[in-house]
Amino acid sequence: MSNNIHMFIRMIHEEVKDDEDDAAITTFLVEQYAQHMDHDFFSHHGGSVLNHRVINRNRAEGHERLYRDYFADSLTYPSQLFRRRFRMHRSLFLRIQAAIETHDQYFVQRFDVVGVPGLSSLQKMIAALRMLAYGSPADAVDKYVRIGESTTIESLKKFTKTVVEIFGEQYLRWPNTSDIARLMSVAEQRGFSAEDRGPEVSYTINRHKYTMRYYLVDGIYPSWRTFVKTIPSPQGNKKKFFATQQEYARKDVEQAFGVLQSRFAIVRGPGRMWDVETLKYIMTSCIILHNMIVEDERDTTHEDVDFNYDAVATTPTINLSCNRTSKVMEFIQVHH
Incomplete structure (x- = not known):
């Protein structure tokens, strides 16, 4: 036992010297505590949580x-x-x-x-x-x-x-009037109509004329007429050019999510919480x-x-x- 423990025992004996039984019991308890302090299984922690060490x-x-x-x-x-x-x-x-x-x-x-x-x-x-x-x-x-x-x-x-x-x-609200006006102004600067509707669409594919609007998507979407997918493994300059332009102009939401991922990497990686x-x-x-x-x-x-x-x-x-x-x-x- 350390010197501090011995000094503590002597102090106890001086205080209870008139009662030998109390002195013996107190000495026994102090010695048992000192032995526990020397054992590896006794936790020396500085906080209120067991086995938790406080780091300054x-x-x-x-x-x-x-x-x-x-x-x-x-x-x-x-x-x-x-x-x-x-x-x-x-x-x-x-x-x-x-x-x-x-x-x-x-x-x-x-x-x-x-x-x-x-x-x-x-x-x-x-x-x-x-x-x-x-x-x-x-x-x-x-x-x-x-x-x-x-x-x-x-x-x-x-x-x-x-x-x-x-x-x-x-x-996270829906766009209000000022938001819509600002977005339409930006769209007009990029060549789109400033009206509250999409432009007239007319195009020909395989000698068939279409007036239905379409969305540029990738391969995970179903084969609907309104979805135009890229060409897998395109052969020839024409198909390569179409695939390149289609992939370049794909949906804005995918581009926006890519920006979100680059800005906040936690979205791109595995979930950090359960x-x-x-x-x-x-x-x-x-x-x-x-x-x-x-x-x-x-x-x-x-x-x-x-x-x-x-x-x-x-x-x-x-x-x-x-x-x-x-x-x-x-x-x-x-x-x-």
Whole structure:
């Protein structure tokens, strides 16, 4: 036993020296406790959860580093890098931060009884955005942001749900009159009619004249007359040209989803959560954030916007073989 334990036993004997039975019992209990402390199975944990070790991450240092790098008067990283890493301009980021702090007290920084600051809304929001933007694991931001894995997951859930609750009604609504007028104006600039109906269509395929409108689709759609698919393995310049143009001009929704995937890599990769509700909030919040970014950058010229986002290594693609193996064939022959 350590010297501290021996000193404690002597103190007990001095206090209860008039009662030998009490002294013996107390000595026995202290020695038993000391033996347990030496055993491997006894958990030395600093928190209220068994087998959980408290790591002093110095959260204040993490907050100060983030502030110096991206939000101070003398920035470490310029605004272009901020947008590449967080998918939006700093002004929109601060607008969302102020809104979620007002809506949910979880994002308001708190202090413990001795005045040590907890995680700031800046740290929680950046941890959530890094997971959404990069599709990275929850513990990937620990070293820089100074936030634990479980707290990052909690922040992601809270952030996505809060974004849907605050901004869902505005950024998931049907187009209003001003939206339609703006879209029609853009369409007119690109050669389409400004009227509230599609242009007249007339075309000939295989010497048959058609006036029915059609959609450019890929091979997963059914063989309907309104669906025009590409030509698989086109032969000849004419078919190659048609296939190229068809694939180039395919549905806008597919292009929009491709932009969404490039902006928020978590949409492109495997699901990070298990429950359907959380996955729904993640997907919906990414769409809302995408619409907010589009609105924020609507008046910005294309040349001033960088669409090359920072990304981590993509998930390796596994090529699955559809050929029957010899073992499978043997199994079929035996049990057929």
